[in-house]
Amino acid sequence: MKLPKKLRWLASLSMLVFMLLVSTGCSDKIIVLNPKGPIAEQQRDLMLISTVLGCIVIIPVLILTAVIVWRYRDRADRKAAYSPDWAHSTKLELIWWGIPILIIATLGVITVRSTYALEPSKPLASNVKPLTVQVTSLNWKWLFQYPEQGIATVNELKIPEGVPVRFEITADSPMNSFWIPQLGGQMYAMSGMAMTLYLQADEQGKYWGSGANFTGTDFAKMHFDVEAIGKDDFERWVRQVRKDSPELTLDGYKQLAQPSTVEAKTYSAFPDGLFEMTVTKYASSHNHGLSRQETNDMPASHHRHGSDQDGEHGMDMGDS
Amino acid sequence: MLHQIKDFASGFFVTGDPLIYGADASIVLVAAAIVFTLTYFKKWRWLWREWLTSVDHKKIGIMYILAAFLMMFRGGVDALLMRAQLAMPDYQLLKPDHYNEIFTTHGVIMILFMAMPFMFGLFNVIVPLQIGARDVAYPFLNALSFWLFFAGAMLFNLSFVIGGSPDAGWLAYPPYSELMYNPGVGQDFYIWGIQISGIGSLMTGINFIVTILKMRAPGMKLMKMPLFPWSVLSSCIAIIFSFPILTATLALLFLDRYADAHFFTLDGGGNPMMYINLIWMWGHPEVYIIVLPAFGIFSEIVSTFSRKKLFGYHSMVYAMMIISVLSFLVWAHHFFTMGSGADVNAFFALSTMLIAIPTGVKVFNWLFTMFRGRITVKTPMLWTIGFIPCFIVGGLTGVLLSVAPADFQFHNSYFLIAHFHQVIIGGVVFGYFAGLYYWWPKMFGFHLSERIGKWAFWFWNIGFYVCFMPQYVLGLMGMTRRVVSYSWDKGWWPLNFVSTIGAVLMGIAFLFQAWQIFNGIKHFRARRDTTGDPWNGRTLEWSIPSPAPHYNFAVLPEVGMLDDWWEKKQRGEHQRSAFIAEEKLEPIHMPKNSGIPIVMAGCWFLAGFGFVFHWLWLTIPGLAGVAFCMLAHSFHYDTDYYIPVQEIKETEAALWKGTIS
Numbered sequence: 001m002k003l004p005k006k007l008r009w010l011a012s013l014s015m016l017v018f019m020l021l022v023s024t025g026c027s028d029k030i031i032v033l034n035p036k037g038p039i040a041e042q043q044r045d046l047m048l049i050s051t052v053l054g055c056i057v058i059i060p061v062l063i064l065t066a067v068i069v070w071r072y073r074d075r076a077d078r079k080a081a082y083s084p085d086w087a088h089s090t091k092l093e094l095i096w097w098g099i100p101i102l103i104i105a106t107l108g109v110i111t112v113r114s115t116y117a118l119e120p121s122k123p124l125a126s127n128v129k130p131l132t133v134q135v136t137s138l139n140w141k142w143l144f145q146y147p148e149q150g151i152a153t154v155n156e157l158k159i160p161e162g163v164p165v166r167f168e169i170t171a172d173s174p175m176n177s178f179w180i181p182q183l184g185g186q187m188y189a190m191s192g193m194a195m196t197l198y199l200q201a202d203e204q205g206k207y208w209g210s211g212a213n214f215t216g217t218d219f220a221k222m223h224f225d226v227e228a229i230g231k232d233d234f235e236r237w238v239r240q241v242r243k244d245s246p247e248l249t250l251d252g253y254k255q256l257a258q259p260s261t262v263e264a265k266t267y268s269a270f271p272d273g274l275f276e277m278t279v280t281k282y283a284s285s286h287n288h289g290l291s292r293q294e295t296n297d298m299p300a301s302h303h304r305h306g307s308d309q310d311g312e313h314g315m316d317m318g319d320s
Numbered sequence: 321m322l323h324q325i326k327d328f329a330s331g332f333f334v335t336g337d338p339l340i341y342g343a344d345a346s347i348v349l350v351a352a353a354i355v356f357t358l359t360y361f362k363k364w365r366w367l368w369r370e371w372l373t374s375v376d377h378k379k380i381g382i383m384y385i386l387a388a389f390l391m392m393f394r395g396g397v398d399a400l401l402m403r404a405q406l407a408m409p410d411y412q413l414l415k416p417d418h419y420n421e422i423f424t425t426h427g428v429i430m431i432l433f434m435a436m437p438f439m440f441g442l443f444n445v446i447v448p449l450q451i452g453a454r455d456v457a458y459p460f461l462n463a464l465s466f467w468l469f470f471a472g473a474m475l476f477n478l479s480f481v482i483g484g485s486p487d488a489g490w491l492a493y494p495p496y497s498e499l500m501y502n503p504g505v506g507q508d509f510y511i512w513g514i515q516i517s518g519i520g521s522l523m524t525g526i527n528f529i530v531t532i533l534k535m536r537a538p539g540m541k542l543m544k545m546p547l548f549p550w551s552v553l554s555s556c557i558a559i560i561f562s563f564p565i566l567t568a569t570l571a572l573l574f575l576d577r578y579a580d581a582h583f584f585t586l587d588g589g590g591n592p593m594m595y596i597n598l599i600w601m602w603g604h605p606e607v608y609i610i611v612l613p614a615f616g617i618f619s620e621i622v623s624t625f626s627r628k629k630l631f632g633y634h635s636m637v638y639a640m641m642i643i644s645v646l647s648f649l650v651w652a653h654h655f656f657t658m659g660s661g662a663d664v665n666a667f668f669a670l671s672t673m674l675i676a677i678p679t680g681v682k683v684f685n686w687l688f689t690m691f692r693g694r695i696t697v698k699t700p701m702l703w704t705i706g707f708i709p710c711f712i713v714g715g716l717t718g719v720l721l722s723v724a725p726a727d728f729q730f731h732n733s734y735f736l737i738a739h740f741h742q743v744i745i746g747g748v749v750f751g752y753f754a755g756l757y758y759w760w761p762k763m764f765g766f767h768l769s770e771r772i773g774k775w776a777f778w779f780w781n782i783g784f785y786v787c788f789m790p791q792y793v794l795g796l797m798g799m800t801r802r803v804v805s806y807s808w809d810k811g812w813w814p815l816n817f818v819s820t821i822g823a824v825l826m827g828i829a830f831l832f833q834a835w836q837i838f839n840g841i842k843h844f845r846a847r848r849d850t851t852g853d854p855w856n857g858r859t860l861e862w863s864i865p866s867p868a869p870h871y872n873f874a875v876l877p878e879v880g881m882l883d884d885w886w887e888k889k890q891r892g893e894h895q896r897s898a899f900i901a902e903e904k905l906e907p908i909h910m911p912k913n914s915g916i917p918i919v920m921a922g923c924w925f926l927a928g929f930g931f932v933f934h935w936l937w938l939t940i941p942g943l944a945g946v947a948f949c950m951l952a953h954s955f956h957y958d959t960d961y962y963i964p965v966q967e968i969k970e971t972e973a974a975l976w977k978g979t980i981s
Contacts, residue, residue: 029812030793031798044729046725065687072693080692083692087633100681107673115662115725119661184728185726185727186657213732214420217420219416219802219804
């Protein structure tokens with residue numbers, strides 16, 4: 001064990017460099033731990049709680065490992081006991097079946113409660129009426145439609161501060177995942193269904209959003225800016241988009257859906273029922289959970305389910 | 321005509337990338353060098369008779385491990401290319417499509433063509449020796465398993481130069497892996513490479529379950545069996561229940577692509593979510609399939625090098641069996657974000673957390689095996705000691721990921737990447753290395769340099785932390801997996817750069833290992849293991865000479881207790897096979913070598929290649945060849961022979977020469 005000393009020294013040094021890097025320059029860049037909305041905040045707290053619970057076990061065990069390996073190593077003048085046949089102790093084994101069971105039970109209770117509390121399709125507790133944004137993952141850009149405002153954007157999302165946003169998420173492309181780390185966890189974007197995700201920004205600012213599930217060549221370019229602005233600013237922005245931007249036509253959408261990358265865009269209007277059409281396009285033979293509005297538009301032969309307003313989930317596996 | 325050939329060739333061969341031309345050239349050169357060496361030294365016949373047609377479990381095991389090392393090299397080069405691409409922002413070493421192929425092949429190769437054969441290699445070499453058997457239950461099937469694995473691995477690797485590699489990630493999620501988005505042949509290479517080797521894996525699972533249940537030495541009750549065969553048993557149980565799911569799933573994907581079916585397509589009533597459920601019903605047990613044997617290896621090593629009985633043997637056995645069963649109940653934790661609802665997520669979060677309990681128990685038992693032991697830190701033990709903290713931290717991050725609502729933030733990010741590399745490198749790879757170093761003298765009859773081995777260990781270990789610890793942070797910084805590049809303003813580059821340095825350190829570690837092996841071969845006379853028991857071992861494999869004779873045990877041992885060999889040594893009752901009285905020897909019944917497995921696997925390869933290119937003229941003869949091989953084997957009755965007593969005596973005398981004289 002002589003030579004590797006140099007290497008151990010190298011190890012300590014590199015760990016130090018690493019710690020420095022983490023603790024200095026980039027701590028505000030650790031966006032998941034720097035939440036700006038209620039969902040992300042609760043998720044961060046969960047991470048911290050579970051880390052602390054885990055550390056209650058692993059830190060003593062790590063120390064114990066070091067102590068045991070050091071103390072019971074073989075050398076000439078060793079004083080530590082050696083009992084080669086000691087291989088069973090019911091008391092000890094009960095302890096280490098017991099400790100993990102207790103920790104996991106605690107964590108389990110926390111997890112189950114938070115799983116229900118943070119179910120993404122559950123509306124946020126708020127007096128403010130939620131804003132709906134319909135999100136479509138296209139190859140390789142994001143289309144955002146504001147059905148209440150009648151406008152649409154590409155690769156740029158503006159939302160009012162302090163207002164719950166109800167995202168309805170689908171894809172007209174391979175499966176993707178819609179993720180704005182500082183506002184909350186991600187949700188898969190899948191063709192033929194509309195997933196619901198409630199998020200809210202509590203602070204004005206620009207946040208990073210991206211696609212998190214691989215979709216092909218220019219997947220790495222599927223990121224977008226999320227800007228949370230004041231309510232008045234939001235209204236002003238909507239008016240301006242209505243006034244200045246071109247309209248998204250059906251042909252324009254077809255063009256947009258072609259594989260390509262584009263800069264951020266805004267549209268003053270979009271074809272009626274475009275989002276519903278995108279969802280139902282792939283759900284023609286099966287009824288893959290449509291949201292409320294589009295079931296009303298559908299022929300009577302289609303069953304109606306997956307209504308997510310009452311806390312149920314925005315999708316299901318269809319009739320089969 | 322010429323024009324047509326040119327047209328065909330430019331689509332058939334992968335062209336246009338200097339990296340690939342370089343690889344083409346080196347493949348041709350290496351192949352030529354191998355052919356030349358074999359011809360020059362007149363070794364073709366030797367190769368065919370001693371290795372390619374062998375049904376000896378030890379030789380098959382060695383071939384598995386050799387193949388695993390080759391695949392580790394290829395997968396490692398893929399990893400280094402990825403890390404090079406990500407070292408700096410906006411870097412353009414690799415084009416996006418090329419990068420996508422590389423992360424796909426890296427994942428597939430490392431799990432299915434590196435970890436699996438490495439594991440099967442250790443099963444093969446060690447299990448029969450540890451349970452006191454002369455071979456596995458079905459030696460012919462065993463050879464066939466190996467060659468099917470090899471055919472599948474080669475078919476998959478062929479996509480590198482012919483047709484183009486798959487690029488849909490190691491699990492090929494539809495709809496991206498469907499024809500609609502992925503019209504090339506890469507995905508078909510993926511399907512058939514895995515299908516063919518998967519049949520082999522399933523058969524190996526069956527083979528080792530039967531071997532362990534039926535072939536143990538007289539007196540070795542299940543609860544007197546060493547921990548490694550127990551771990552193999554638990555792993556094989558998971559194999560036989562999960563691999564059929566993989567086969568069926570890929571068959572459905574193949575039908576989608578080949579016959580226009582609509583199982584997982586977007587249109588026509590297909591449902592990609594079904595594939596994702598099915599593939600993880602195999603995929604999650606799969607990670608326990610590869611890690612359980614590593615647990616077995618660590619248990620053997622900890623006990624041997626602490627010179628102490630394994631603590632809590634019964635707990636260890638129950639823990640592994642519980643893990644094997646629970647591994648089938650957790651698959652949906654790979655897609656908490658697919659919107660299955662709170663009921664489903666809560667169930668799978670809980671079942672995932674449950675696995676932490678038996679795993680934690682195992683760690684405590686390893687620690688208390690060392691407690692009040694006499695620990696000597698040889699390379700196998702070094703890897704074991706390196707494994708424990710690494711796996712504890714990896715386990716913690718695993719528990720974090722299992723908290724479903726928090727997983728919405730971890731999922732698909734580099735946090736996840738760091739986690740599974742930590743448990744797979746820190747658990748599986750460290751475990752197999754520990755096993756390889758531990759059993760190396762038994763396999764080859766000589767020692768490797770401890771000094772070079774320690775360098776390799778420290779480079780691996782340090783490289784690992786330097787590479788993957790930053791990735792946890794990158795995940796929390798919002799970096800998602802599978803991105804080919806990122807911009808300066810994200811602040812991701814310092815940690816990515818550090819991570820790349822770590823990957824390079826691990827690359828250097830691999831070179832140390834290659835050097836260690838060459839060095840060992842060079843000095844193999846001086847480093848001979850003449851004792852058969854270099855580590856003062858506890859189990860039966862150390863009672864016979866190194867390397868073991870082809871019949872393993874001249875006389876089958878009688879087993880009275882756990883760690884039988886160690887206990888007999890303590891009582892002074894141990895007897896080397898060289899001293900066995902002649903009248904106790906009996907002719908040994910052994911299986912004959914067979915060329916059918918390699919030919920049959922070759923036919924599968926052709927059939928697979930035909931399926932990939934939709935060439936029925938190749939598929940049909942290929943499948944006919946497979947059927948013909950099966951028929952030929954079933955009408956072949958000359959499959960066994962007896963080794964006469966005289967030959968056993970001579971073999972034993974020669975093997976023990978160094979020790980006795």
